Amino acid sequence: MNWKSLPPLTSLRAFSAFAEKKNVVQAGAALNVSHAAISQQLRVLEEHMGVALLDRSGKTMSLTAEGEHLARALHLGFGAIGAAVEELVRSGSDRPVHVSLTSSFAASWLMPRLPAFRAVHPEIGLILDPSPELVELRPGGVDIAIRYGEGGWSGVDSQMLLRSPMVIVAAPELLEDKSDWTPADLAELPWLQEVGTTEASMWLAGRGAEIGPGAGRIEVPGNLVLDGLRAGQGVTITVRHFVEQDILNGRIVELYSEPDAAGYHIVTARSPMRAEVKTFVGWLKRQARQV
Amino acid sequence: MNWKSLPPLTSLRAFSAFAEKKNVVQAGAALNVSHAAISQQLRVLEEHMGVALLDRSGKTMSLTAEGEHLARALHLGFGAIGAAVEELVRSGSDRPVHVSLTSSFAASWLMPRLPAFRAVHPEIGLILDPSPELVELRPGGVDIAIRYGEGGWSGVDSQMLLRSPMVIVAAPELLEDKSDWTPADLAELPWLQEVGTTEASMWLAGRGAEIGPGAGRIEVPGNLVLDGLRAGQGVTITVRHFVEQDILNGRIVELYSEPDAAGYHIVTARSPMRAEVKTFVGWLKRQARQV
DNA sequence: TTCATATGTAACCCAGACTTACATATCGAA
DNA sequence: TTCGATATGTAAGTCTGGGTTACATATGAA
Numbered sequence: 001m002n003w004k005s006l007p008p009l010t011s012l013r014a015f016s017a018f019a020e021k022k023n024v025v026q027a028g029a030a031l032n033v034s035h036a037a038i039s040q041q042l043r044v045l046e047e048h049m050g051v052a053l054l055d056r057s058g059k060t061m062s063l064t065a066e067g068e069h070l071a072r073a074l075h076l077g078f079g080a081i082g083a084a085v086e087e088l089v090r091s092g093s094d095r096p097v098h099v100s101l102t103s104s105f106a107a108s109w110l111m112p113r114l115p116a117f118r119a120v121h122p123e124i125g126l127i128l129d130p131s132p133e134l135v136e137l138r139p140g141g142v143d144i145a146i147r148y149g150e151g152g153w154s155g156v157d158s159q160m161l162l163r164s165p166m167v168i169v170a171a172p173e174l175l176e177d178k179s180d181w182t183p184a185d186l187a188e189l190p191w192l193q194e195v196g197t198t199e200a201s202m203w204l205a206g207r208g209a210e211i212g213p214g215a216g217r218i219e220v221p222g223n224l225v226l227d228g229l230r231a232g233q234g235v236t237i238t239v240r241h242f243v244e245q246d247i248l249n250g251r252i253v254e255l256y257s258e259p260d261a262a263g264y265h266i267v268t269a270r271s272p273m274r275a276e277v278k279t280f281v282g283w284l285k286r287q288a289r290q291v
Numbered sequence: 292m293n294w295k296s297l298p299p300l301t302s303l304r305a306f307s308a309f310a311e312k313k314n315v316v317q318a319g320a321a322l323n324v325s326h327a328a329i330s331q332q333l334r335v336l337e338e339h340m341g342v343a344l345l346d347r348s349g350k351t352m353s354l355t356a357e358g359e360h361l362a363r364a365l366h367l368g369f370g371a372i373g374a375a376v377e378e379l380v381r382s383g384s385d386r387p388v389h390v391s392l393t394s395s396f397a398a399s400w401l402m403p404r405l406p407a408f409r410a411v412h413p414e415i416g417l418i419l420d421p422s423p424e425l426v427e428l429r430p431g432g433v434d435i436a437i438r439y440g441e442g443g444w445s446g447v448d449s450q451m452l453l454r455s456p457m458v459i460v461a462a463p464e465l466l467e468d469k470s471d472w473t474p475a476d477l478a479e480l481p482w483l484q485e486v487g488t489t490e491a492s493m494w495l496a497g498r499g500a501e502i503g504p505g506a507g508r509i510e511v512p513g514n515l516v517l518d519g520l521r522a523g524q525g526v527t528i529t530v531r532h533f534v535e536q537d538i539l540n541g542r543i544v545e546l547y548s549e550p551d552a553a554g555y556h557i558v559t560a561r562s563p564m565r566a567e568v569k570t571f572v573g574w575l576k577r578q579a580r581q582v
Numbered sequence: 583t584t585c586a587t588a589t590g591t592a593a594c595c596c597a598g599a600c601t602t603a604c605a606t607a608t609c610g611a612a
Numbered sequence: 613t614t615c616g617a618t619a620t621g622t623a624a625g626t627c628t629g630g631g632t633t634a635c636a637t638a639t640g641a642a
Contacts, residue, residue, distance in 0.1 A: 001307070001308070001311060001321075001366070001369060001370065001373060002373060002377070003304065003308060003321055003322050003323075003373075004321075004322075004323060005373075005376075005377065005380075006369075006372070006373055006376060007376060008629080008630090009300040009301065009304060010300065010629080010630065012372060012376075013294065013300060016292070017292070017294060020292060023588080024588075024589065025587095025588075025589090030292075030294055030295075031294050031295075032294075032295060033630085033631065033632090034631075034632060034633080035588085035589075036589090036590080036591080036631080036632075036633080036634095037630065037631055037632080038589095039589060039590060039591085040590090040591090040630080040631085041630080043590090044629095044630095046562075046563040047563050049376065049379060049380055049563065050380065050383060050563050050564055050565040050566045050568070050569070051379050051380065051383055051563060051565070052562045052563055056589085056590095058638095058639070058640090059587070059588055059589080059638070059639040059640060060587090060588065060589085060639090061588085061589075066379050066382075069375065069378075069379065070375055070376070070379055072375075073371050073372055073374070073375030073376075074372055074375070075292070076368075076371050077367075077368040077369065077370075077371040077372035077375075078292060078297075078368065078372075079292065079368075080364050080367050080368040080371070081297070081303060081364055081365055081368035081369070082292060082293060082294075082296075082297055083364070084360065084361050084363075084364030084365070084368075085296075085297060085298060085303075085340065085361070085364075086293070086296065087360075088340060088342050088357050088360065088361055089296075089340055089341065089342065091357075092341065092342060271337075271343045272337040272338050272340065272341050272342060272343055273341055274341040274342070275341045277341070278341070299598085299599095301598085301599070314619080314620095315619075315620065316618095316619075316620090324599085324600065324601090325600070325601060325602080326619085326620075327600080327601070327602080327603095327620090327621080327622080328599065328600055328601080329620095330620060330621060330622085331599080331600085331621090331622090332599080334621095335598095335599095347620085347621095349607095349608070349609090350607070350608040350609060350618070350619055350620080351608090351618090351619065351620085352619085352620075583642100584641100584642085585640105585641085585642085586639100586640090586641085586642100587638100587639085587640085587641100588637100588638080588639080588640100589636100589637080589638075589639100590635105590636075590637070590638090591634100591635085591636070591637090592633100592634090592635085592636095593632100593633090593634095594631105594632085594633090595630105595631080595632075595633100596628100596629105596630095596631080596632095597628105597629100597630090597631090598627105598628100598629095598630095599626105599627090599628090599629090600625105600626080600627080600628095601624100601625090601626080601627100602623100602624095602625090602626100603622100603623090603624095604621105604622085604623085605620100605621075605622070605623095606619100606620080606621070606622090607618100607619080607620075607621090608617105608618085608619080608620100609616105609617085609618080609619100610615100610616095610617090610618100611614100611615085611616090611617100612613105612614090612615085612616100
């Protein structure tokens with residue numbers, strides 16, 4: 001391909017649009033530009049090629065024989081390009097947006113807001129995939145993951161969605177009148193933990209304690225942890241944001257708080273995002289801002 | 292054609308060049324830009340389409356399946372466009388440049404300089420068409436005309452090539468010892484006039500005189516007017532530039548000079564000039580400057 | 583003539599395409 | 613495993629091409 005001798009592509013596009021519409025005003029409309037822009041580009045093209053493409057006699061402009069010839073080629077050429085682009089773009093767009101997240105985030109934050117998303121973007125399908133572990137983000141598979149942490153993971157792009165520290169919480173009934181709970185004391189209470197996760201044990205271990213043999217660890221599906229917590233069935237570690245209301249109205253007591261800069265992040269692969277994914281991510285961020 | 296959803300054409304071109312060269316540096320070379328420009332345009336395209344077109348793992352980049360698909364379409368599309376453009380541009384370029392001019396300009400100014408043009412641009416053919424009258428400038432016919440006057444003709448573009456006033460001249464032999472020639476006196480002398488032109492009669496008429504019956508008007512082909520003048524066969528009106536040397540060395544006497552801003556102009560149609568015509572016009576102007 | 587329609591032009595503005603310079607990543611060879 | 617060679621990425625600033633607006637001009641129809 002001899003690119004260097006090709007006229008400016010903008011001028012070819014303007015000419016093609018003019019050839020289609022037979023009128024600079026409409027050609028401009030088709031390209032989202034003013035009629036003057038088309039007029040100028042047509043001159044640029046003729047000047048560049050040194051060929052009379054347009055017959056400017058009379059009120060309306062028409063194509064010369066050479067112009068018709070070029071117009072046919074442009075229609076075919078740009079047509080082929082446009083068709084291929086369209087095909088590739090839309091081949092992705094009927095696939096739903098695949099979101100991997102933790103079940104607690106899904107239950108406590110995302111699910112209540114989903115109806116609002118459906119209302120605004122009924123055309124975008126979603127797959128919510130609650131799984132405790134990080135999954136591979138790859139084209140054709142999971143589009144985005146929502147994960148808790150401090151960000152900065154390597155190999156992926158991440159942006160903070162919701163900043164909130166981890167807290168150790170329990171219902172007042174469980175704690176009875178005792179205050180000043182040390183980690184070792186807490187280890188003797190029953191613990192609620194989502195199946196397959198180890199945050200609770202890790203937290204205790206990090207403080208030299210270990211869940212006592214008599215206390216018992218209750219492993220429940222992620223969506224039931226908070227319900228059990230409120231029912232006074234055990235202590236648990238969770239993201240403060242999810243129990244904020246309960247803490248404020250005294251239904252839950254906050255025992256320890258991790259003062260780090262962690263929070264939920266939107267994690268995406270370092271490859272271009274489909275338009276639908278961008279839409280969903282944008283919506284997520286707007287939702288998080290207006291909490 | 293749905294122009295509005297098309298990605299920037301620059302980015303499509305960059306991608307197509309990359310697909311061809313398999314390498315950003317060479318793709319840049321093919322488009323006369325730096326490798327960084329290609330790199331950035333590839334990102335723009337992927338971002339716009341939301342489709343992974345490139346596999347960036349490893350040292351070299353390669354196309355994904357989607358990328359290959361798009362590359363094929365772009366190759367065909369841009370190929371069709373490039374071929375049509377090339378065809379139109381070269382269809383004009385084997386036709387010689389057709390120049391209409393007066394025979395006196397041809398003989399006195401252009402012909403002596405033509406060998407220099409042939410030496411620099413052997414690939415450009417010329418047709419010199421000496422004709423006294425203005426001709427129609429149209430695509431496929433006469434490309435440029437060289438005409439004497441004050442410029443500003445309507446319907447055409449003109450640019451001054453050589454400024455020089457009209458003068459009335461004669462050989463000293465013809466004038467003998469008499470000086471102070473009035474127009475009426477001159478009317479009694481023989482006049483040399485190019486066949487088909489009326490400048491001489493017009494000049495006399497404009498001054499209340501008329502070629503006398505005894506004097507005689509000698510109509511000769513344009514290329515012979517200056518020869519006859521030098522041989523003392525008659526008075527004539529001509530452009531001063533052509534007889535400048537003769538005036539300076541006394542072989543010709545300048546009787547009257549029209550002090551207007553006239554001169555030879557390059558006259559072209561208000562339609563795009565073929566590349567070869569531009570070359571010739573540029574050469575003409577450079578020649579005129581260095582006189 | 584006058585109005586309506588279509589295109590041209592001048593002059594200024596701005597986004598996006600480009601450059602330069604430096605950084606980073608991978609592969610192969612010593 | 614270090615080093616050089618090769619290939620691509622990134623930051624930051626520049627500049628111009630493509631655009632806008634506002635006005636001018638030309639043609640055809642009534």
